[in-house]
Amino acid sequence: MSGFLFVVPPLTGHVNPAVGVAARLAAQGHRVAWACADPALVRRLAGADAVVFGCAGPVPGAPGAVRPPELRGAEALRFLWEWYLLPLADAMAPGVRAAVAAFRPDVVVADQQAFAGALVAEHLGLPWATSATTSAEFSGAYDGLPKVADWLGRRLAELRARIGDPAGTADPRSSPHLLLVFSTPELIGPRAPAAPHVHYAGPSLTGRPAGPDFPWDRLDPGRAKVLVTLGTANADAGTRFLGEARTALRARADRLQAVIADPAGTLTAAPDDDVLVVPSVPQLPLLAHMDAVVCHAGHNTVCEALWHGVPIVAAPIRDDQPVVAAQVVDSGAGVRVRFGRVTAARLGEALDTVLRDPAHRHAAARVRDAFRAAGGARSAAARLARLAAEGR
Template identity: 65%
Template sequence: MTRFLFVVPPLVGHVNPLVGVAAELRARGHATAWAGLPELVGPLAGPGARVLRCAVAAGDAAPPRPPELRGPAALKFLWADFLVPLAEAMAPGVARAVARFEPDVLVVDQQALAGALVAERLGLPWVTTASTSAEFTGALDGMPLVAAWIEGLLAELRGRLAGPDRTADPRFSPYLTLAFTTPELAGPLAAPAGPVRFVGPSVTARPAAGAFPWEWLDPDRATVLVSLGTVNTDAGTQFLTACREALRERAGRLQAVIADPGGVLGPPAGDADVLVLPSVPQLDLLPRTAAVVCHAGHNTVCEALWHGVPLVVAPIRDDQPVVAGQVVAAGAGVRVRFGRTGADRLGRAVDAVLDDPAHRAAARRIGGSFRAAGGAAAAATCLEQLRTPAVRRAR
């Protein structure tokens, strides 16, 4: 039996891929625990999960980000105002979790930098889990000044949390990085600081999102799902409004389900053509969906492609432009501009992914590569294979 400590940031999309991995390890007889926010991780990981609290910055929540931030400005905000303060805040809790649980291996989300730096300081092996492929596909190659600035932030953070003599890049484990994608979507691999294993998405059942009126779905019309995730409600009013207008104009051939967690479209409502809800059972809905309109969040993109569903992607910030570029390069969808796309352009994009069979064929091809990669089971096997004398507990 090996003891695995999962270290995660307070972000649902970064916890979800690891839930299935932890469950697979437990089923194989290993011990698992989590270092993170119990109130966020607990409901996702299930009633049997052991969650050891780590404080996070800004009152246990991600700091609000001005919705107008895009490009390098948004990336700098992510690092300076969220990731670095989060690492500082989590580090004491991660150290306490290590002392209490005594793990053999830390499994660290790429944005939970404290996990990697505490593991390095304590001489423990750690594996990076990448819920998005943006960091190892050369996303910063065209922004050398931003890349150098991030390297400087990491060097200072490493000195404070791991020690001045440490050199590891906390974004990439020297032992292994598990990438929840495949080359069929991610494209060519840049040269990260350690080995990378593509395991495909870890798609597993999630807690119910509330009642859904399944009888509302019309089997004679295509269903289009619209979702901007749970952290983009501050920026989505104009876009979701345009989506509702564009899709309602096509009511003769399709119906739309719009996830609106922020209530920017008003109270939850539905007619025969457009259903607006604060949350939807996305994994259950995708097999009945003909197209997805989304912000190119990695989890939503991968879950859609897992089911062979093509996409209209409207990236907002962070890794989303990179993921959107991957979707288009792979032929599995159409990209539109988030802040400058009206109902006409959105409607044409939806028509394109519904009418051109090449988009669905590409989505199915990528979905096949995801299934072949193994997902949570393959990730668990990779973690089991770290049980060698070179990576046993250093105490």
């Protein structure tokens, strides 16, 4: 049996896809360990008995890692890299090296935003795989932005000189050994890369911990149901949007029942069943009951909705979300609205469109079928086991 070290940033959306893969490998008798700047997060998601090597590094919400909510576009991208991703890589590198020395893995599985995992593995001559928890990097995200692409390339070269092999050439976001993409070309579109080392696993949805308590008895079987969520990292920016969403959904309460995830408690509670406002939701099981999803176009939320064949109203905020929203629209599985300028009227029109036009549901079903055929955590684990065997 082989050993696999998963190197992940302390971000729920990046740990979750790896959890199911790690569980599959462990069930097959392989050794599995993790390296992360937030060991408690990994143990909460992967299980209390997970072997986790702690690393230094900024954790979201800590001083210096809090991004101003008004940042968008290139400014938001620059902040993400300069104030989070690059400092995270520098800080994690010693811990990753120590984890490799103690655990002696056959393969390092590095999240595409945990650059330290890739650069340390390359420097030590270890096979490494990329865990691509968002497909935006492979969709021409920087086409037409040559200055941005050049700036990112220079920052990565400087990082390699500090913590990796200066003679190395691989992009730490994309392993030349194995690129695991937790999506499929049916969503990514014609730009989806095709190469022997690229494996489209589809969403990895297994091995998740139990979700929060939820008032299941309040769901009305006589009305279509809509989930509104902005993910776990956008509570600071969502107050106005959630208010407009509630107004739009209340106006359609005769035929729609909405569930709004409001982790920051920005909406005042209402003593009725027209709109259920809760701090968090058990998203995977809840999606099985939904007819539409309104979301920020986070990659995990989009893939989880489409896994259930649920069409989407995408309101991207920043980072990779505009690219993922474009994938949703181009696939036909939903429509897009402008997060910062949306009104209740416009959001209501978008919801009516995805609920009434069968083309969106048919497109969502096509992506769902592709996702399920891809194999998810099972197929990703099989490809990792093959990479380990080839490296021996």
